[in-house]
Amino acid sequence: MNPFHDKISPGDRGSITTNNIELTESPSPSYIIETRGGRERDLAPGETSRVRDESTNPLMKSISTTSVTNVPEEEKDLPLGQAIxxxxxxxxxxxxxTIVVIGWGYALVIVGSIVAVEPFQHDYGELYKDKWIIxxxxxxxxxxxxxxxxxxGSVFAGWYQDRIGRIWSLRTGAIICAVGVAGIFFSYLPADIETMRALFFAGKTVQGIAIGILKVTAMTYISETAPTSLRASVMGLVPTGNxxxxxxxxxxxxxxxxxxNRTxxxxxxxxxxxxxxxxxxLSxxxxxSPAYLEERGQSDRALESSRKLYAPRVDALKVLEKVRASIAEEKEATSGATYLTCFQGVNTRRTMIVVMANLLPAMFGLDxxxxxxYFLxxxxxxxxxSLMILIGGIVAGTFANGVGLWVLSRxxxxxxxxxxxxxxxxxxxxVGISGIWRGPAVAYFTAGGCIAIIIVCGMGAWPAGYAIMGETSSLRLRAKTQGIGGVAQQGSSVLINFLLPLAYNPDAGxxxxxxxxxxxxxxxxGVLLSWFFLPEMKGRSVMEIDHMFNIKLPARQFKKWRGDVESK
Structure with a gap:
């Protein structure tokens, strides 16, 4: 029996009828409960004190009048259009x-393509065979x-947003971003070229810290607030924004x-x-996030936030009740959650799947x-x-990603x-075979290959990876797991971005x-790892995903598993 359904406070007069239970106040200090079978029992004195405490909380009183045995409409796997x-x-x-993610993509191209701009090459570069290069x-x-x-920034955000909240984490990231951009903008001022280059590097690093904070916070917020029917498509907006x-x-x-000139x-x-x-x-x-507030014990604020997000078309209280149930179930397994908790027990598998999903963009060649x-x-x-081809490829990838959002809903x-x-x-x-030869035709063939890859992965692995990131970890560990995933993603990018120019630059490989x-x-x-370790979680609620991981279901059996976890 749900513990919220069989208690009443002395302040409640008359009787209250719920879906399955009628609660009647006795004039005496004892409390009588009429259950489904018509049987009555008295509440023990210890229970009455708990009832009195719980009845003073409006949210607890509201939750006690709803049933958790029915799956709310908002948790059903609705078609994408109806869910919107x-x-x-x-x-x-x-x-x-997604504006946060737009900033991420914008910054990547600015630093990646500005090195191809001739005035920048002249100011920050050097002559190599009568040509300015970096x-x-x-x-x-x-x-x-x-x-x-x-x-x-990802590591910091995983800890920071659990301490101070998703909104303040966004605010902090925005302030740090402004500082980083200032370093980039004024890097042309030093007289020494090495100092100019170093200041530009420092500014980009600080900006990266800010983007890491903003990205992880945004992904955590989206994954916590988006319902099951929208979770994949909304998380799939991350590559679209990029x-x-x-x-x-x-x-x-x-x-x-x-x-x-430098203007x-x-x-x-x-x-x-x-x-x-x-x-x-935006902050x-x-x-x-109602999940964050509920985790912090701020139930009234969580209900208010839930109403701002879901009301009036969806019962905000039912949504919050599902969050409460998931958090309560997870607390026993993740008590005193830290980064180390993400690598203990069943959480290890969930964390490694998130890490793998974060590595997919690096594997298919996004960097x-x-x-x-510049590469072309x-x-x-x-x-x-080359700049025109880059723009054309991005436009094609954006349309492909839009199609990918629909594909993920199906x-x-x-x-x-x-x-x-x-x-x-x-x-x-x-592409690799074409590189055996040299000439304009090879450059155009390589460009075509890159565009084809961004279209294919824009409809598949890229948005799918973000959907996986948003649904794999438990609610209580979501912020920290997103932080770990962000470290894996950016760590791989650090390595690849450092090594790639050494491979293709004219003065190197x-x-x-x-x-x-x-x-x-x-x-x-990536294909091998996905085949053996990637489970199918489409259309699954948080509690269903928790249960499938808890029973250690093999990855290839997730899709076929059936069970009634919600009613239990």
Whole structure:
């Protein structure tokens, strides 16, 4: 019997009828309960004290009149269109948070493509065979700066947002971002070129820390507030936002490419301050996560926040009751949760799946594709042409990702991940083989391969990975698990972004298209890991996912498992 259904306080007069239970007050100090079978029993004195305490909390009184044995309508796996109509405010808040991810994509392209802008090359570079280039060491360091900062920010955010809340974490990230952009913008002032390069690196690292905080906080918030029917599609907006950011950044870089002096690239740097202002404004507008407030014992505020998110089309109290039930079930297994808890017992498997999902973009080649404008120049393509191709590829990827959101609402994450990573393996083989030759045709073929890969993975592994990140970890460990996943993702990017220029830069390995062979191995590894370890969690509630992990269900049996965990 639900413990909230069989208690009444002396302050409640008359009788209260719930779905299955009638509670009647006795005039004496004892309390009588009429159960389903019509039998009565007295509450013990110890129980009456608990009743008195609980009855003073309006949320507890409200929850006691609802039934947790029925799965609420909002938890059903609704079609995408119907789910959007049923949860308009949740969709609006989650869409607004993708601005954080837009900033991430924008920053990646600014640092990745600004090195292809001629005035920037003149100010920060050096002559190599009568041509201005950025030394490969600094290209590697700058490319690794944002991922390095994001790794630091992800770890910090996993701890910080559990201490101070999702909203204040957003606010803090916005402030740090403004500081980092200032370092980038004013890096041209020192007279010594090495100091200029170092200040630019420091500014990008600080900005990366801010983006790590903002990204992990946004993903935690979205995964906690989005219902089952919207969870995959909303989390799948992360790569969409990333691509939109890259598109905006590419357009800006293209426009400033022919500027005669540093004014052009300074405009590109300064525009990033907008990406610090917007998250700060959002932190004032968006309600705090009900799951965070409930975890902190602030039930009244949690109910108020839940109403702001779900009412009036959905019963906010029922949504919150499901959150309460999940948190209560998890508390026993994750008491005193720390980062170490994420690697204990069944949580180890869940954490490693999140880590694997975070590594998917690095495996299919996102880091190289994001820098394709400069990469294509190293194999013979003109600067303006490479920037146009980058913009075209991002537009194609954005549309593909839009299709991917619909695909995820229909097809499982495991299936689309396996298919898209397998196709990408074949495409990278073709790119690598083409690199054996040199010439304009090879550059265009390589560009076509990169665009094809971003389309394929934009519909598959990329959005699927974020859906997996948002549904795998337990509610109580979600912030910390997202932080660990962020460290894995950015740590891999640090390594890859540092090594890639050493492979393809003219003053280093000069591999050209043969760089694609690196991703043949990484994509094949992604296919193997997904086949053996990636479970199918489409359409599953938080409690169902918890149960399947608790009974140690093999990954390939998740899709077929059936059980009534909710009513139990």
């Amino acid at each position: 109509r049923q949860y308009p405010k949740v969709v609006a808040y989650c869409l607004s948070l 030394p490969s060491l600094w290209v590697s360091l700058w490319s690794a700066a944002i991922p390095l900062g994001m790794a630091i 691509l939109l950011g890259q598109l905006l950044g590419s357009i800006v870089v293209f426009l400033v490419n022919k500027a005669p 052009g690239y300074l405009v590109a740097f300064g525009s990033q301050w907008l990406l610090a202002v917007v998250p700060f404004i 004032v507008i968006i309600p705090e 190289l594709i994001a820098k394709s404008s 120049q190293t194999i013979g393509m003109k600067s303006s042409t 097809v499982g994450r495991r299936k689309v991940t396996l298919i898209s990573m397998s196709i990408s393996t074949v495409l990278w083989i073709a 000069n591999w050209g298209g043969k760089t694609g062979f690196i991703y043949v191995g990484l994509c094949a590894l």
